Amino acid sequence: xxxxxxxxxxxxxxxxxxxxxxxxxxxxxxxxxxxxxxxxxxxxxxxxxxxxxxxxxxxxxxxxxxxxxxxxxxxxxxxxxxxxxxxxxxxxxxxxxxxxxxxxxxxxxxxxxxxxxxxxxxxxxxxxxxxxxxxxxxxxxxxxxxxxxxxxxxxxxxxxxxxxxxxxxxxxxxxxxxxxxxxxxxxxxxxxxxxxxxxxxxxxxxxxxxxxxxxxxxxxxxxxxxxxxxxxxxxxxxxxxxxxxxxxxxxxxxxxxxxxxxxxxxxxxxxxxxxxxxxxxxxxxxxxxxxxxxxxxxxxxxxxxxxxxxxxxxxxxxxxxxxxxxxxxxxxxxxxxxxxxxxxxxxxxxxxxxxxxxxxxxxxxxxxxx
Numbered sequence: 001x002x003x004x005x006x007x008x009x010x011x012x013x014x015x016x017x018x019x020x021x022x023x024x025x026x027x028x029x030x031x032x033x034x035x036x037x038x039x040x041x042x043x044x045x046x047x048x049x050x051x052x053x054x055x056x057x058x059x060x061x062x063x064x065x066x067x068x069x070x071x072x073x074x075x076x077x078x079x080x081x082x083x084x085x086x087x088x089x090x091x092x093x094x095x096x097x098x099x100x101x102x103x104x105x106x107x108x109x110x111x112x113x114x115x116x117x118x119x120x121x122x123x124x125x126x127x128x129x130x131x132x133x134x135x136x137x138x139x140x141x142x143x144x145x146x147x148x149x150x151x152x153x154x155x156x157x158x159x160x161x162x163x164x165x166x167x168x169x170x171x172x173x174x175x176x177x178x179x180x181x182x183x184x185x186x187x188x189x190x191x192x193x194x195x196x197x198x199x200x201x202x203x204x205x206x207x208x209x210x211x212x213x214x215x216x217x218x219x220x221x222x223x224x225x226x227x228x229x230x231x232x233x234x235x236x237x238x239x240x241x242x243x244x245x246x247x248x249x250x251x252x253x254x255x256x257x258x259x260x261x262x263x264x265x266x267x268x269x270x271x272x273x274x275x276x277x278x279x280x281x282x283x284x285x286x287x288x289x290x291x292x293x294x295x296x297x298x299x300x301x302x303x304x305x306x307x308x309x310x311x312x313x314x315x316x317x318x319x320x321x322x323x324x325x326x327x328x329x330x331x332x333x334x335x336x337x338x339x340x341x342x343x344x345x346x347x348x349x350x351x352x353x354x355x356x357x358x359x360x361x362x363x364x365x366x367x368x369x370x
Contacts, residue, residue, distance in 0.1 A: 012057035013149045013211040021229055028232060029121035031058040036231040043234035044326040047199050048369075051155035051222050052230035056203075057211065060124035060145040065114035068137025073107060073115060075273055076134050078257055078266040084109040089176045089194055092265050093257050094130060095275045099282070100253040101260070103127050104245065106194065108178060116190075118150075120247050134274070149211035153218060154201035154230075154238075156369075161222040162202065166191065170202065184217035186210045196235065198242035198369050237323050243293050243334065243364030249304055250291060250320040250334055258282055259336065260291045261364075289317065290342040293334050293366060296350060297358040299324075302333035307351040308341075308359075316341050319350060327367045337361075 009027040018025060023034035034055060036043060046052045064072060073081045079092035086109050094102035103126070106118040119127045124145055132141060153162060159170040165184045173179070173193040183189035183204060190205035206214050219227060236246070245251045245260055257266045258279060268280050296302060302322030307315050322333030333350070341348055344363050349356035 010058075012055055013208040014055045014057060014151075014215055017212060017215050018055065018229075023229070023231060029058055031121060033058060034229070034231040036233045037229050040231070040233040040237060041326045043228065043230045044237050046226065046228045047155045047197050047230055047234065047238055048327055048367075049156070050226035050228075051153065051157040051161045051201070052228050052234075053215070053218055053222070054152040054154065054230050054232075054235055055150075055215075056152050056235075057149040057208075058121035059150050060119040060121060060127065060143070061148045061150075061205070062117040062119065062128065062131070063110075063114065063142040063144055064117060064131075064139050065111075066138065066140045067113065068135070068139035069113055069115055071137040072131070072135050072139040073117070074271065075137075076131050077105070077107065078262075078273065078279075079107070080267040080270045081107050081109070081115070082270075086111060087177055087179060089178055089192060090265075091176070093251075093262060094127065095257065095266075095273070095279065096130075096253055097275050098253070099256050099275065099278050101247070101251050101255060101257060102130050102253070104247055104251060104262075108190070108192070110180070122248065147208055149206050149208050149214075151204045151206075151211070151215060151218065152195055152197075152201065152235075153204065153222070153227075154195045154197040155199050157222075157225040158201035161225040161227060162218065164221050165217055173202075184214045186214065189214075196244060197238040198244075198365065198367065199238070200369070236321075237326055240321050240323050240332070240334070241325055241327055241365060241367035243366065245291070246321060255291070255336070256282060259287055259289055287339050289336045290339055291320070291334060291336050292342050292361045293332065293364040294348060294350075294359045295362050295366070296331040296333070297360075299331065300352065300357060301331040302335075302350045302352075302357070302359075306335075308335050308337055309349045309351050309356060310341065311347065311349065313349075313351075313356070315351075316348065325366055332362075332366045333359075334364075
């Protein structure tokens with residue numbers, strides 16, 4: 001194990017598992033997290049071809065319930081949570097009042113009047129305070145982040161690998177639905193057909209005290225299917241191949257959901273929500289910049305913060321995420337560009353140490369799972 005900790009970093013309930021597996025550990029979003037166990041490219045391809053397990057217990061979970069739960073969620077989120085049936089999950093975001101995004105999140109409808117919000121680890125306190133500041137509806141809020149472990153089991157063989165651990169018919173579960181049931185011998189486990197990789201799979205929410213036993217059960221059940229532990233390094237390359245936004249990179253407090261291509265989760269016909277009027281106006285007037293995907297001609301991958309320029313060398317945007325795409329073996333990236341350069345096949349250049357790398361705008365995702 002390679003371990004670089006900071007005094008304030010927390011350990012997840014699965015920390016000892018990562019130590020035993022000799023993971024490379026680094027502080028991330030306030031937690032000591034596994035970045036990799038072997039090589040990132042190997043872990044990436046394991047998820048694309050077989051099945052991998054991630055510890056993502058650093059994510060935050062809030063319970064919101066009562067008569068005011070839905071009105072509060074409708075007020076602070078961009079998507080329309082009124083469409084959720086019990087057992088549905090929804091991707092959404094929290095708009096701020098300046099035209100940007102507080103965070104992106106998942107909304108789960110647990111019961112008639114109870115919801116779970118899943119937020120990014122680095123934003124737990126920020127999100128809690130933001131949502132609470134709008135709670136004039138009397139909704140009961142509870143932060144269960146420190147009591148909850150989350151494992152993402154991802155890859156095309158996941159349903160088959162996990163089926164022996166539950167009576168739930170995993171193969172019949174639809175994308176963005178979930179069930180609460182028995183899993184690996186434990187009751188009241190949330191099995192969610194969600195994920196951040198584009199290769200299918202499930203996210204498993206359990207109490208911290210049960211997490212090590214559930215991890216072992218998953219590893220044992222998945223052994224015949226080639227399961228491997230996967231770190232956050234491969235999680236990043238997997239999500240980038242799919243063109244999924246990462247908060248802090250591709251979306252933040254200054255980027256609007258419309259600019260980020262998240263119009264599909266921004267329901268402007270919904271009743272009043274935070275900063276709706278601004279977003280309606282922005283859509284009406286037209287965007288000045290847009291998040292795009294691009295491929296580079298050459299070997300060098302782009303990095304966050306690099307300038308994007310036109311043929312004359314004028315800065316037209318900036319790179320927000322970049323990598324060498326492991327599934328396709330070529331460098332790709334995402335970034336914001338002036339709207340005139342956002343059309344597919346537009347020629348752009350990535351500025352690296354005074355040199356201009358040729359690139360072109362492409363349609364996302366970069367990788368299309370079979």
